[in-house]
Amino acid sequence: MARRMLKNPTRENFVDSLNYVNDMETESADEVKAALVGCVAAFTDRDVDEDSVGDVLFDLIQQSLEFIVNPELENDRKIQQATAVSDRAKGRHGSRLLEECKHTCSRPGCGQHLQPPASNNIATPNYGIARIAGDSRDYTNLIALCPSCFHSYSLGHPKSEETELAKIKQLQVRSAESRQVLSTVDIERGITKVVEKLGNANLKDLEPLTYDPVAVKDKIDEQADHFIYDEVMTHVTRYFRFVEKQMQDEAQLKTFDDDLLRAQIKALSRKLVAKGYSPTRVHNDLTERLSQITKQDRRFCAFVVSYFVQSCEVLDAST
DSSP: HHHHHHHHHHHHHHHHHHHHETTETTHHHHHHEEEEHHHHHTOSSSSSTTHHHHHHHEEEEEEEEHHHHHHHHHHHHHHHHHHHHHHHHHHHHHHHHHTTTTBBBBTTTTTOOSSOOTSSSSSOOOEEEESSTTTOSGGGGEEEEOOOHHHHHOOOOOOHHHHHHHHHHHHHHHHHHHHHHHHHHHHHHHHHHEEEEEOOOOOOOOOOOOOOOOOHHSSOOOTTTHHHHHHHHEEEEEHHHHHHHHHHHHHHHTTHHHHHHHHHHHHHHHHHHHHOHHHHHHHHHHHHHHHHTOOOOOHHHHHHHHHHHHTTTOOOOOO
């Protein structure tokens, strides 16, 4: 087979040579090609089968010869291959990986946001998915990085950085799993209990209510406080209507005075802002206070606080 390949190394002759063993056309060549598929697949992102393995192998050999003549092309190959893997992984795991890293570059010391706002206020993800170590494309070996870190990591990195990213990946996975432990039913049940207990709120300072609709993005700087921004947006997107309905139901039952409660929440929020607290700390402090008052899990209280952020009782547009 090797002699036939090298005798006249054109693509057509190369591909045709795979049908011969010891210069004789034979059905056993199918077994050879099947074995080649397994070997070649590890070196390419193209789909390889017995019909295409000859063309793919010819291209790989040709590409390798080009790299020998011009080593600089090797970097181009690395980036092209890494980008191809990244694009495929985005289709399967993109949203999950972004949520796992909370839309922030996973590389230590970077912290670049992976979904920067555009001029039209529509945020578009801008990131790459890198393989932490080796060629495995298993989910546990994939991690989201900003474009700059993705490029440099794909070109080369020390073993110590692989180890560090692997640890970060483990932490991300564990954190994501713990967040998923709570089912929608559990969350809604928890929110209901918090709202039922809100009648016990006893904050003294009252402020006039403001119902001007102000979006979360106008109250929290996504760049400066992206973690709390993402958390509030997630809460609002999924549970705003549910919390609102629970609030209305309890108000109709006269469990509490809805206007008075909103005024109390607003007053405490403004006190915290006046102390110079960041949006993250304001949200955390209100969550903790709500948990103390209602004697309910702070995780569910966080959903209710996020509701108040969206409905304008917590934080102002100027905050």
